Amino acid sequence: MAFWTAEKWRExxxxxxxxxxxxxxxxxDANYLLSVxxxxxxxxxxxxxxxxxxVDGESFSIDPGQFAYILTEEAVSIPFNAIGFISIRxxxxxxxxxxxxxxxxxxxYQGNLIFSVFNAGPTTIHLKRxxxxxxxxxxxLDQRIKRxxxxxxxxxxxxxxxxxxSGNYTTAFEVNESxxxxxxxIDKLRNDIIDLKSFKTQMYVVFGILVLIFGPTIxxxxxxxxxxxxxxxxxxxxxxxxxSQSAVPDPQTPQLSK
Numbered sequence: 001m002a003f004w005t006a007e008k009w010r011e012x013x014x015x016x017x018x019x020x021x022x023x024x025x026x027x028x029d030a031n032y033l034l035s036v037x038x039x040x041x042x043x044x045x046x047x048x049x050x051x052x053x054x055v056d057g058e059s060f061s062i063d064p065g066q067f068a069y070i071l072t073e074e075a076v077s078i079p080f081n082a083i084g085f086i087s088i089r090x091x092x093x094x095x096x097x098x099x100x101x102x103x104x105x106x107x108x109y110q111g112n113l114i115f116s117v118f119n120a121g122p123t124t125i126h127l128k129r130x131x132x133x134x135x136x137x138x139x140x141l142d143q144r145i146k147r148x149x150x151x152x153x154x155x156x157x158x159x160x161x162x163x164x165x166s167g168n169y170t171t172a173f174e175v176n177e178s179x180x181x182x183x184x185x186i187d188k189l190r191n192d193i194i195d196l197k198s199f200k201t202q203m204y205v206v207f208g209i210l211v212l213i214f215g216p217t218i219x220x221x222x223x224x225x226x227x228x229x230x231x232x233x234x235x236x237x238x239x240x241x242x243x244s245q246s247a248v249p250d251p252q253t254p255q256l257s258k
Contacts, residue, residue, distance in 0.1 A: 004082075004138040005030050018082075018138060019074050026132060033089075033132035037073035037112060039157045042066060051157050059128035062097065062119045069157050070127075072113045072134060076153075080108045081144040085137040088117070092133050096121015105136070107145045111153020114161070 006027040012018070019032050026033040041051045043066055054060065062068050078084050084105030088097055101116035115134060119125050127133065 002140050003030050004140070009138075016079075018077050018079065018084075019136070020077065021074065028135070031135040031137045034076075034086075034113065034134040034136055035073045035132045036127055036129050037071040038129065039069075039071040041069040041157055041162055043068070051159075051162070054129040057128055057130060059126055062117070062125045062127070064096070064119050064122055064124065066119050068117050068119075069161060070115045070117060071154065071157055072115070073130065075112050075155070076105060076109065076136065077150075078105050078107055078109045078138070080147070081141050082138050083107050083141060084109070085139065086113065086115070087135050088115075089133045089135060092125065092127075095123065095125050097125050106151055107141065108147055108150050109153055110150040112155055114154055114157060116161075 006029060009027050009032060010024055014022075019034070036054075038054055039051055040054060040060055042060070042062065052060070076084065085103060086099070086105060087093075087103065088099050096119055098118045098120050099115060100118050101114065105113065113134070
């Protein structure tokens with residue numbers, strides 16, 4: 001297997017060109033740049049399941065987490081003894097646009113290509129009709145395939161493809177954003193707890209200082225409100241009281257009569 005160089009692309013006869021319309025100015029070192037065509041479809045949660053037709057130069061945007069179908073402007077005709085490989089230009093891929101439609105074009109395929117893409121990045125990606133964003137490489141097979149009839153492709157976006165990507169989807173960026181917000185909330189709660197503990201410690205210190213300063217004064221005032229009492233009086237008042245001897249006669253002592 002050998003990939004075609006730009007020289008081989010240019011040497012092909014006009015009746016046998018694998019891309020139509022063909023423009024040699026779109027050739028790079030070993031690939032041909034296909035462009036955004038007349039039809040696109042963007043996934044939406046608002047049930048706007050309609051295919052959008054673009055006029056020349058009209059722009060559109062793909063939001064983070066959004067799928068899209070993009071029809072190429074050019075039709076391809078892959079020889080039976082070759083195979084095609086497709087991708088997205090690096091300048092667009094670096095923004096987060098991912099090709100999920102596959103990476104090859106079968107031998108004998110004839111028709112426009114439909115790129116299924118997904119914006120996995122954090123920002124909206126802007127494209128327009130005619131923008132050259134899809135490189136195509138061709139490579140020779142060691143022999144011609146057995147199938148002799150062309151594989152007819154697309155000239156528009158079929159409705160059956162739309163139901164597969166309707167609705168909004170969550171990107172890794174959105175997951176990371178949710179985790180970041182959760183972390184911020186946890187950090188805020190942690191700081192609040194630290195502040196509360198610090199405030200509690202400060203209150204203990206202030207209370208201790210107040211006790212040291214005003215404790216003796218408070219004690220003196222409390223003692224001053226109580227009646228003066230000696231320690232012996234407190235002790236005696238706590239003992240049980242005996243009856244007075246003069247009030248209770250002794251049975252052993254004889255009583256004198258008058």
